[in-house]
Structures are given as structure tokens and as C-alpha cells.
Amino acid sequence: MPGDTRTASISRRDFLKASAAAVPVAATANAAVADPKIQYGMLIDIRRCIGCHGCSVACKAEFEVPLGATRSWVEYVERGAYPDVRRSFLPRLCNQCSNPYCVPVCPTGATYKRDEDGIVIIDPEICIGCGNCILACPYDVRFLNPDTGVAEKCDFCIHRVSKGLAPACVEACIGNARIFGDLNDPDSEISRQIATHPVSVLRQGVGTEPNVYYIDADHAGEREREQGQYIRITTHRKQQERR
Amino acid sequence: MTHDLVWGWSIIIHLFLVSLGAGTLIVSAVLLLRGGDERADRSDFRIARIAAFIAPVPVMIDGLILISELGSFQAGYWFKWLNLYKTIIFTAPMSVGLWLLTAFICVSLLYAATFVFADATPGNVWHGRRKVLAWVGVPLGIAAALYPGFLLATMQARPLWNTPLLPLLFLLSSLSVGIAVATLLRAILRTKAPPSAGETVHQRGAYAMAATDVMLIGGQLLLIILFLLFGHLSVGSVTHAMQIILPGGQMGSLFWIWVVLIGLLTPGLIELSYLLPKLRERGEFSLPTALQLAVPLTVFVGAFMLRYVLTIAGQITGATGI
Numbered sequence: 090m091p092g093d094t095r096t097a098s099i100s101r102r103d104f105l106k107a108s109a110a111a112v113p114v115a116a117t118a119n120a121a122v123a124d125p126k127i128q129y130g131m132l133i134d135i136r137r138c139i140g141c142h143g144c145s146v147a148c149k150a151e152f153e154v155p156l157g158a159t160r161s162w163v164e165y166v167e168r169g170a171y172p173d174v175r176r177s178f179l180p181r182l183c184n185q186c187s188n189p190y191c192v193p194v195c196p197t198g199a200t201y202k203r204d205e206d207g208i209v210i211i212d213p214e215i216c217i218g219c220g221n222c223i224l225a226c227p228y229d230v231r232f233l234n235p236d237t238g239v240a241e242k243c244d245f246c247i248h249r250v251s252k253g254l255a256p257a258c259v260e261a262c263i264g265n266a267r268i269f270g271d272l273n274d275p276d277s278e279i280s281r282q283i284a285t286h287p288v289s290v291l292r293q294g295v296g297t298e299p300n301v302y303y304i305d306a307d308h309a310g311e312r313e314r315e316q317g318q319y320i321r322i323t324t325h326r327k328q329q330e331r332r
Numbered sequence: 333m334t335h336d337l338v339w340g341w342s343i344i345i346h347l348f349l350v351s352l353g354a355g356t357l358i359v360s361a362v363l364l365l366r367g368g369d370e371r372a373d374r375s376d377f378r379i380a381r382i383a384a385f386i387a388p389v390p391v392m393i394d395g396l397i398l399i400s401e402l403g404s405f406q407a408g409y410w411f412k413w414l415n416l417y418k419t420i421i422f423t424a425p426m427s428v429g430l431w432l433l434t435a436f437i438c439v440s441l442l443y444a445a446t447f448v449f450a451d452a453t454p455g456n457v458w459h460g461r462r463k464v465l466a467w468v469g470v471p472l473g474i475a476a477a478l479y480p481g482f483l484l485a486t487m488q489a490r491p492l493w494n495t496p497l498l499p500l501l502f503l504l505s506s507l508s509v510g511i512a513v514a515t516l517l518r519a520i521l522r523t524k525a526p527p528s529a530g531e532t533v534h535q536r537g538a539y540a541m542a543a544t545d546v547m548l549i550g551g552q553l554l555l556i557i558l559f560l561l562f563g564h565l566s567v568g569s570v571t572h573a574m575q576i577i578l579p580g581g582q583m584g585s586l587f588w589i590w591v592v593l594i595g596l597l598t599p600g601l602i603e604l605s606y607l608l609p610k611l612r613e614r615g616e617f618s619l620p621t622a623l624q625l626a627v628p629l630t631v632f633v634g635a636f637m638l639r640y641v642l643t644i645a646g647q648i649t650g651a652t653g654i
Binding site (some may be wrong): 096169190193194195197198199215216218219220221223224225227229233237238239240277291292295306308309310311312327328329332 | 336337349402404412413415421424425430488489648651652653
């Protein structure tokens, strides 16, 4: 039927038009995948950490962190019974999570994850110091600065990173235990190390998708202690116990 | 154990005052709407009227306490809290709660105003507006009573709080606190001006209130059992966090003695023992005036301690392992 032919003809023409239009769309999509946004992350090689606290001190100096508060700290984890014993160090900082719990609960929108580099930051002009984000963080990395009255935490030294420098803790690490870089760049040092080593993140079960990775981290905690193992954790913070 | 509490007394008082205001408004509105103005002795209307005056006060005081406890306020930035009013973030219970409590204060103040003007008696010129505001006040009060539970329950990092049972527990507790306010008012008003007529009506009102309270207390006990059962049957962080309120736990005695025994079982059993004769159709309900004063006080103590224990216990427990 002529009508049918015409319909088929229009359909073919529409199909070709749509196909032609789809080519640049697909090309754009490919370009977007090929040029992903930066997600800064850190890899901490526990085998290279000697527990010197150089990172903690560098961080304190960089930000004038008030007495009793910590943006970055090193925990000691001791476990086992003689002769089968182990002592290792666990440097801690904000995990700059891909699914941060601290961001949605902020009642003023002061806390947000930056689109350009994936760093979770706090706008001190907006933050009112309600403490909601401090309790929402499963890693207990936030604190209320009594001098400024706002919540603070590690921001990967955003002021240094934006000028092409490494974060202060990375710069200060004498064992080269910390590697900082773009996790979305497969050729970056951090991505290559993560691809070639068994790595872990802290409290993976909570689902925050941390961007701080560890090689050979000791995840021992209360569970192992309840099973009868000797576990001693020294936090080197005012908060003497992990929360 | 040494722990820094991020949320201390101000939040504990906040959780209690919001519940007190919300519960009082709901009970006032319900008393009015279920015919408080038509009773022979008008006792329900008088209770609804005074409860309406009380309802906005704790929430307004609470707002001042909260602002004064903000980190920015304490650091000398007196008006930075106004940033809260520049936005509404639906994923943040505190932001939604702020707007909700602001609406609550406005509605409860307007509702209270309808009882002040001119001749505040049933059927006066403000009668229609009073009823409309009461209808708005009930859902608003329920939302305000649920909010403190939501604030805590939505924190996934705090295993003790992270359960949907918590908002419901706070709601029932708020309603129980509201009834305690009304019971207290009923006892005080009756002492002041005993109605010559309408004694039966008065007792009927007291009976309905006590019966509702027993159901609310029963509901809270059931929720606590479910809460503990949930912790017992879970694994990992929740089970570990729950240890803190179990007998022998760091806050176990506070929870079991002050919340369960004094705050729930004592008022519940007292009210039930006086309800039983009427329930079994072997007598009338008559709660002595001394108990009408004592029972609400135990409810207040229990509700406050529930918030005290949960606020602290939830903060000092967290996910297990690292």
C-alpha cells in the first residue's frame, strides 16, 4: 500500500536522521569517558610507615590545628601473644569518601564534595558548628574548632594541591609511605600501585566508598578482642578510643 | 573510657523539650476536637486551653538553648545560625526539623492566641479558627515528635541510633509526656476548683487519659523489646553498641532503672491497677489526686532519661573494627 510505503520511507529517513545525530552524541559521550573528572586519593603503604608522627606534626603546623584536635594522626595497633606478635601503624585522615555520610546531613550545605577533584570540604563562611557532620562520620575525622566555631577535617591540603604541591603529610613522610594522586587516571602512580598491590579501605562495610587506600593495614578491633585475641590500640588522640 | 561528647546537655534538653511541646499541643488539640467544649464541666476545654498556652514555650526555649550551644555562637559569631534559614536541605533532618519547628512555634502560638482573646469560652467568635488550628496542630505535633528520632536514626555511622524504631519510640514517648501534662493539669485544676456537678464526666475524662497512657507505655515497652531483640539478633556493630544499655553495660543501670523501671513500668502499672476495676466491670476508675501528680512526674523523668541515655550511648558507640 502506498500509505505503508510512505510510512516506511519516513521511518527510514527518520532512522537515518537519528543515526546521523547520534554520531556526534556518541563521540561526545566517549570524550566524556575519556576525560573523567579528577578524584584525588591517597595510598598509604603500612609496610613503609615507621610511626614517626611526622605527618601528624606537619598537618598540625600547616593548619594551626588547636590543641586536643587532630586532622591527621597515627594509631598503633598491637596484637597477638608472644612469640606471635605484631605491631603496626595506622595513619588516619579523612577518607574523602565517594559516598560521604557527612555531606547530606549538613543543615546549611556548608559541607560538600567538590566536582572538580572529589575532595570533601567545609565552607567556613557557611558552617554554623552544629556538630551533625561530626557524628555522621563513621571515621571520627571531624572536630569542632573552638577558635573558629566551625567543623574541620583533612582536605588533602587543598591550598597546596591547587598549586601543584603535595599535601603536607605526603611531603613530610620520611618513609615515602604516602602516595597522593588522581585515582581516575590509570597512569598515575597511585592507580598503578593500587592495581599491582592488595589494598584495603577502612570500614568498607559501612558503604562510604573511601578514597584513602592502605597496603597491609591491620584492621583489628573489638571483634578480635572479643574472640580472645590480645589487641591494644593507641590512638594518640584526645579520643583514646576509636568511635 | 574517655569520650568527648559532640552533643551534650543542650541536645538532650532539646530532644526532651521538643517532645514536651509536641505532645502537649497534640493532647490539647485532641481534647478540644473530641468535644472538649461540649462537656458538662468543661474540664477538657480548660485543660486544652492551658495546655495550648504551655505547648509553644518549651520549643521556643529549646530554640534559644540550641542557638547558644552552636560552635559558631560560642566562638562569637552571634548571628551565623541564620544560615540555617537561607536554605532547606531535604536530606538533612536538622534542616527540615528547623523549618518544621518554626512552623510548629507559629501554629502553636496562633492556637494559644485563640484562647486568649476576648471571651475564651467554648463557642465564642474564635471557635472556628481554634478548631482549624487544632486540626493543623495534630499532624504538625506528630511530625515534631517524630523529628528528634529521625535526627538520630538517620545517622548510619551510629549503630545504636540507626534504626527506624527510634522515631516511633520518640513519638509514643512524646504523646505520653503530653498526656502527663494534661493529667497534671487535670489534678491541679480540680484541686483548685472542684466541679460541683459533672464528677462522672471528670472521671470519664481521667479514665480515657489513663487508658491511653497505659497503651502508649505498653507500646514503648514493646518498641524497646523490639529494639533490644534487633540488637541481639544482628551481628557486628549493632550488637556491640547495644551492650552499652544492657544490664552490666556502661549505661545499663541508667537505662533499666530510670527509663524502664521508673519511667515506664511504674506509671504503667499504677495506672493499670486503677484501670482494672473498670476494665473488668467491677467498679469505677478513680485515681487519687496524689497519684495524679506523681504518675506524670515519673513519666517526665523516664522520658528525659530515655533521651539522656540514648543521646550519650549512641555517641560513644560506633562501628566495630576499622
